[in-house]
Structures are given as structure tokens and as C-alpha cells.
Amino acid sequence: MTGPRGGTLRLGARAFGPRQLLVMAIVNRTPDSFYDRGASWDAGAAMERVRTVVAEGADIVDIGGVPAAPGAEVTVAEEIRRTVPFVAAVRGAFPEAVISVDTWRHQVARELCAAGADLINDSWGGWDERLPEVAAESGAGLVCSHAGGLPPRTRPYRAEYDNVMASVLQRTLALADRAVAAGVDPSRVLIDPAHDFGKNTWHSLEVTRRLGEMVAAGWPVLISVSHKDFIGETLNAGRDQRLAGTLAATAVCAWLGARVFRAHQVTQTRQVLDMVAAIRGDLAPARAVRGLV
Amino acid sequence: MIIGAAVCPAAPLLAAEVTGREPVLPELRQACAAAVKRLAGTGPERVAVIGAGQQTATWPSSGRLDLAMFAPMLGRREPAVPRPLGLGARLLDEAGYGGPRLLQSVGADDPGAACVALGAELARRSGRAAMLVMADGSARRSPRAPGHFDPRAAAFDAELERAVRDGKPGALRDLDESLARELLAEGRPAWQVLAGAMPGPVPSAEVLYADAPFGVCYLVAWLS
Numbered sequence: 350m351t352g353p354r355g356g357t358l359r360l361g362a363r364a365f366g367p368r369q370l371l372v373m374a375i376v377n378r379t380p381d382s383f384y385d386r387g388a389s390w391d392a393g394a395a396m397e398r399v400r401t402v403v404a405e406g407a408d409i410v411d412i413g414g415v416p417a418a419p420g421a422e423v424t425v426a427e428e429i430r431r432t433v434p435f436v437a438a439v440r441g442a443f444p445e446a447v448i449s450v451d452t453w454r455h456q457v458a459r460e461l462c463a464a465g466a467d468l469i470n471d472s473w474g475g476w477d478e479r480l481p482e483v484a485a486e487s488g489a490g491l492v493c494s495h496a497g498g499l500p501p502r503t504r505p506y507r508a509e510y511d512n513v514m515a516s517v518l519q520r521t522l523a524l525a526d527r528a529v530a531a532g533v534d535p536s537r538v539l540i541d542p543a544h545d546f547g548k549n550t551w552h553s554l555e556v557t558r559r560l561g562e563m564v565a566a567g568w569p570v571l572i573s574v575s576h577k578d579f580i581g582e583t584l585n586a587g588r589d590q591r592l593a594g595t596l597a598a599t600a601v602c603a604w605l606g607a608r609v610f611r612a613h614q615v616t617q618t619r620q621v622l623d624m625v626a627a628i629r630g631d632l633a634p635a636r637a638v639r640g641l642v
Numbered sequence: 643m644i645i646g647a648a649v650c651p652a653a654p655l656l657a658a659e660v661t662g663r664e665p666v667l668p669e670l671r672q673a674c675a676a677a678v679k680r681l682a683g684t685g686p687e688r689v690a691v692i693g694a695g696q697q698t699a700t701w702p703s704s705g706r707l708d709l710a711m712f713a714p715m716l717g718r719r720e721p722a723v724p725r726p727l728g729l730g731a732r733l734l735d736e737a738g739y740g741g742p743r744l745l746q747s748v749g750a751d752d753p754g755a756a757c758v759a760l761g762a763e764l765a766r767r768s769g770r771a772a773m774l775v776m777a778d779g780s781a782r783r784s785p786r787a788p789g790h791f792d793p794r795a796a797a798f799d800a801e802l803e804r805a806v807r808d809g810k811p812g813a814l815r816d817l818d819e820s821l822a823r824e825l826l827a828e829g830r831p832a833w834q835v836l837a838g839a840m841p842g843p844v845p846s847a848e849v850l851y852a853d854a855p856f857g858v859c860y861l862v863a864w865l866s
Contacts, residue, residue, distance in 0.1 A: 630715040632663075633659070633662045633663050634661075634662035634663070635662050635663050635664055636661060636662050636663070636664045636666060637660060637661050637662045637713075638655055638661060638666055638856060640712075640788070641653070641654040641655045641660055641661065641712060642653055642654075642655055642781075642788060642856035642857070642858045
């Protein structure tokens, strides 16, 4: 089934039109995430990070307690301990904020939604088949992503696709259908090609180039490219040298119709999205006098 | 007869849409609105909008500013008229003036005498008419001006401002055409139409704005 083409995206109490470009700011409650290396592991630092990204204009905060990369096991109880009190605190401090939670486990998602989460960002592509029922029962939204069938926290090893975009479409659209069938509000369902997840660099470049095919499927498209390995490999750039590549990929995806952009750098991402929106004709320049005086 | 004349610059930035989300020179826009409000308040039987164009011509009175010339995304307004006239028509619309209007362009290269004669001819027409002159001064007042800095620009603009402030628009009948061209003072022929239409001193002259914030001389005035 195709999604509600060009429709309103609802997150929490907010409604976003089809031409709005949204920044989803990454807030890690992990000691070892790849990019920030635990910068907001401390709860105080994490809350400060939320304060900062909200002030910078983030539309959504995405809170996660388990890094995507393989590493020391984080149990359900530990993930709950890391994220649930924090989400409750963010909900209390920012009643208007849209809170997304980055988890693949339905037990954790249930606690997080009870604590105030508005969106379940399932980066691992429906590994836990009970996530849709949790979203449905709590009224939350769900991100349906493509991880190439990999188990959570594993890396692609010689991943092969006859047609990677066909695989992405097949998986994400099936997950979206499953979510709606489980009772998730269709206006709260997004799809995400999940760059790097179950993909080599060529695959991630391909899904970026062909993102328009996902957009054409009708569901709002979320992209998560910030500082990822496909950018590092493409540019031969280390982890702290990937901002330009991140923003370039962001601009291309925005131009091709993605609506939500998961990002570490809110200000720069916002500027890129505003620039794309202005080029598209959706946003007037802030102040234009050159040649008009 | 001409019962009064408002003067406003022919700057595209008067159209708020083209300058984007933040207000640009709101005081200039307010001054223009105030001058045109005075004009409309005199109850003219007709308003003649005067502005420079490629040639001297009368345009359909339904003519409006074509914003797409400056901001293609903002769409087209038909029938489009030369920018100074479109801006003037827009000021009349914003002031709520719905009476008869004459949109009259005057050729950018027309000699001064022809411009003065056109103004005199317009003034001879029957009925109580007001004039909206869309003209500015030089565009070379500062290093950041569209035409960069020209040391002669300030004196040229001072002559315009003095004529308006003293209520003696007739003093502009002999504006130096080649100097005006060099100073990018595209309003020169419109100023000379005003000089022809109001050759003698006017009883009341009020300058509502006189500045060159972008290196272009803007004058807003009401003469009656």
C-alpha cells in the first residue's frame, strides 16, 4: 500500500504540512555512541543538550540509550534505566517538544511512551514485531526502516542486493502496512531507508540518489545520514570531518522530498533545509535587498 | 489642474514581498503610504502616476507591478506595466484609492524639454488631478551603492531635495541629463514631468523621508 501521499505528518500534538522540513536532533544517553562518544551520557549534560537543540530550532528530539554499533550488551532493564527517567524529565521540562525514542525493543518502547514519547524510531527495521502494537496502544508514531534483515547492533558483512532500492521499498512499505494494520495512526507513520544499516557505501549512495522513489511511495520519509560511514568512506574523511558530506547528503535528500532529518548539528542542518526550502520556493529569503534598492 | 503631487521612490523594495521575511526600511514604506494617503485624501478626480519607462506611453489603468520580474517565484500580475508605474499603482491600491488613474511612462532618454512639455500638458487637462511621481535620485551615494560612489552624487541629490523642500519643483526643469545618466538617476524624466506640471512655487511642501540607506537617494514628499 502507498502512504497518505503529501499528507499531514502528526507527531504528538503537532501537525506538519507536506512542505515542512523538520530537524530531528540526536540526543544520546549512551557512553559510547560513535559520533559524540558519550558527550551526553551524564543526565545533566543530556538535558543541557536538549535545551540547546530546542533553542537551535530542532522540531523533534530523538533520544536513544543503545548505540547502533556492536559492543557491550545493553539489557532491556539497562536501556530503560538510561532512557525512561530522562524522557520523563524532558517531557516535564519541554511539554511542547516532540520526543522521539530510538529503540527497537517493544518493552522499552512501552515504558518510553508511558513516559511521554511521541514517536518510536525503530532503526532496526522491525526486528521486534511487537513495536507496532505498542505504538498503536499509546498513540505514538512509528518509523519504519530498512536494515537489510540484520539483527540489531550488527554490521553488514558482504551485503548483497539485486536492487537495493527495491528491497528498501519492499521492507519499509510492508512495515508501514503492518503498523497501520496494528492500529497505528497512518498520519504518524514514517519510512526511513536507514543509510549504513545493512548497506555498504555504494548501497547508501544508491538509496540517496534514488530517494525520490521512496518519496513517491507516499509516506513521509525520514533520513538519518549524520556523520555516517558512507560519508566517511566517500570522502575519505574521519569521524570529525564529515559535516560537509552530511550537509550535502541532507540537501540532496531534502530536494528529493525527504521531510525529517535526523542530525547532530541542528543549526547547520536547519540552514541547509531553509536554503533548500527557499530554492524550492517554499520559504521567502530572510531579507532580500540586493539589486532591489 | 494639478491639486497636489506625491513623490515616492521607484525602488522594488517598496513591495514587501520581494524583500523576504524581515521588514526592510519600514519607515520608508510608511512615509510612502502617508504621502499617497494625503494624495487620496484630497479627493482627486483623477490620479496621474508618472514614472520612467523605455518610452513615453500611456498604459492600461488596470496595469499592475509584475513582481515576477524581480522574484520569479512570486507569480505574475497582468497586465504588467513599467516598474515605477506598477509600484505607484500598488501604492494607490494600498491607500484604498479606487478612482480613475492614468499610468503614464516617460521615456528614459526623452530630452528634458519634452518631459517638461508632457507635464504641462497633463496639468492643462480638465478636472482636479493629483500626481504620483515615482522617482528617486542618484544611485551612487556610497561605496556599497548600486553604482558605487561618485563624489558628484550628493550635490545632485541635494538639488532634488532642495527643490522639493522649498516647494519649487519647477527648478528641476533643467536637470543635467547626462549627469543624471552617469549617476544612475533613472527618475530624471519623471522629475522633469513634475517640473512641467507644477512650474511655479507650491504653497505647501512636506518632505516625509529623505535618505540614502542603500546608496540610492530616496525622497518622499507631498506638494500641494
